[in-house]
Amino acid sequence: MRAVDIIRKKRDGHTLSGDEIKYLVNGYCQETIPDYQVSSFLMSVYYQGLSPIETADLTRAMIDSGSTLDFSQFDGVKVDKHSTGGVGDKVSLVAAPVVASLGGFVPMMSGRGLGHTGGTLDKLESIPGFTVQLQRSDMDRIMDGCGYIMMGQTEDMVPADKRMYALRDVTATVESISLITASILSKKFAEGTEGLVMDLKCGTGAFMKNIEQSRSLGNSLLQTGRELGLDVRIVVTDMNRPLGTRIGNLNEVLEALEALQGYMVDDFKEVTLEITANMLVQAGIVPTVSDGIVAAEKSLQDGSAFKAFCRNVELQGGDLTYTDVSKIKKELAKTEHETIIVAKQKGWISGLDAYKTGQAAMLLGAGRATVTDTIDYLCGIEVLGGFGTTVEKGEPVLKLTYNRDDNLEMAVTLCNDAIQVSDSPIKVGSSILETID
């Protein structure tokens, strides 16, 4: 077998065998196949795509490139959720404790924020002491103690994905449905989950800008999951505006905490319940999504989910005083500066661009422009005037709180640009754009 023949075969639109895909991935990991052959292969995949069977073979080869986790000692179907990345998306912080509180097991491996999107690990680390880099023995202890684990990817897991993603990033081959599918599924299924609910963000603040792109990624994930014998469910949600009312790390923990105590704004609630309910169905805890929604709401209202959250914070080393809303509010009040962005005209708020607000939050220190940037956990943006509500000219719409102001001008411009006010009332549609199954 020769790498060049495999590249040519894919280049010409033929279907690769599992052995050919395995040969390529293994060779790449063992450095017998050089970067320059893999990058031209990736570009040919960009154009020709991979079938669900090929994508499953690629996913499997990537999983097999490193170590995997196994939580089979915990009795029940392990489930997880994954979002393709958005602005203000703190669903994971709520979904995991809800599922765990209802008897499910969630081994959740998450990522960090980059660019305008945040990352679950960063949000959790805004709780002092919270540790996401865990040893194997810690994982079992945490799962046993609270039913879910919030963890970062360990060094030895899916190394093929790590290397391939870095290569894709510099060779303009990130935007391939097949490669995105294999990258997501390999990371998720290496962590030992059996069910996966995908929250496909769609809109200006998402990787997928329109519903067609979301549908093709959704179908690819679904079909590839099927080939792998894994239960994948797809929920496409709106990311034209930030989810909920807060952007920024500790700010989002605050909104999640309020949710765990029963209070959530509509869009955040709708998305969280839909995702959580699907996880509960996958875990075999409820028979239908509607049952799942009822069960999840109950867990949020009666404090069971909050209890699981607190137990998790404790088990992962976090400062328990940060499970108190007033404590977090006091911490957040320590930011040095505040800037209010107001409506330029009277009317109905018809746009709160997710990309622009996400980018602004990043510029204030809530995110990273490059992977080596450090994060200011306290800074963030609060949405004061909700989407679809009325505003007067000069009425506050966004509140920016921050410590560093070196990029303030740009952040303010972005926030001003993000706000659209309409002369006539607008219809606020559902945040669940589609479910694919």
Add this chain to the structure above:
Amino acid sequence: MRAVDIIRKKRDGHTLSGDEIKYLVNGYCQETIPDYQVSSFLMSVYYQGLSPIETADLTRAMIDSGSTLDFSQFDGVKVDKHSTGGVGDKVSLVAAPVVASLGGFVPMMSGRGLGHTGGTLDKLESIPGFTVQLQRSDMDRIMDGCGYIMMGQTEDMVPADKRMYALRDVTATVESISLITASILSKKFAEGTEGLVMDLKCGTGAFMKNIEQSRSLGNSLLQTGRELGLDVRIVVTDMNRPLGTRIGNLNEVLEALEALQGYMVDDFKEVTLEITANMLVQAGIVPTVSDGIVAAEKSLQDGSAFKAFCRNVELQGGDLTYTDVSKIKKELAKTEHETIIVAKQKGWISGLDAYKTGQAAMLLGAGRATVTDTIDYLCGIEVLGGFGTTVEKGEPVLKLTYNRDDNLEMAVTLCNDAIQVSDSPIKVGSSILETID
């Protein structure tokens, strides 16, 4: 400027600026842009192609990556020909001395054989002492002495093409019309020629298997040449069967020598005269191709071309006794073995597959399977029964002469497979399939 943005731009089918192309080529040569970015760029070019302007920019950047030759001290338009590679193609050995004998200047930079195709440099080196690796001062002396130079590419010429070709070879990006165009034209125009006649071989033994492929390459070469302000003429010739009657290095020198003394079989004659006549028009020696054919035939008949050939052999250090047909025949007779391939049935020879005979000659030692293989100059294949002629069952069609017989069985099988005999007479068409201008 970032390489990844240039790759993405081409990936998405946009047109690159001259600066972007130059940035990429220069960065690659200076090793600030790594192989893996260039290979994914090349794959995107494979799919999206380059416009004639982009191809011209790429060609220019590749020429500028190294040193160039300049023969402007010789008064007249410098012309050259280039073939895309075939079997039994000894046209260069005849065309150059004909043009030179009529007052033209030909700075001919050629290549070596690989796979089933032969190379002009190897053929010339079958004349003991003949040197193709020349110093700059030698070149001027040789051009001055006989009007043409037969040379190999020097180390410092078009290094971008050398590196890029090696990369294309292992990343399945050889078969791109735009990249082939830039590769050919950069090498040719770096040698200081102003006119170029392209012999686009078309058929089983050629890189281009059908007329459509030849046309697209022809048009690309023509349009890119125009963008570069260079005179390119395109002749598409048949390479479904070997050209002439002899394959193998010294064997082909013998056939060229016979041609220079006025004797050529039809197909070889037709192609050589067409190519040569076009070169003569480009050089401004004759006004039309028909005039060029008359002039070329005269030069072959009256011994002027032969005289130029002998002078060139002498100037490039070759053994002058090898300009004697009987001497070469005596040398060729020294091969240890001979195998005759006969017709399997009575009829008309309707096929002599160029790829298979070329492959067989290579296996006997006339060519290289890989670049490091050494060549046996004496071995070869002679076509005894010409295309379209009648044969009896058992009548000799091909004569194989060779010293090494380790691959004999495969070579014999290929030769047997190469021969097709028809029950009815076949029409022998022109070897000139098309001229493009």
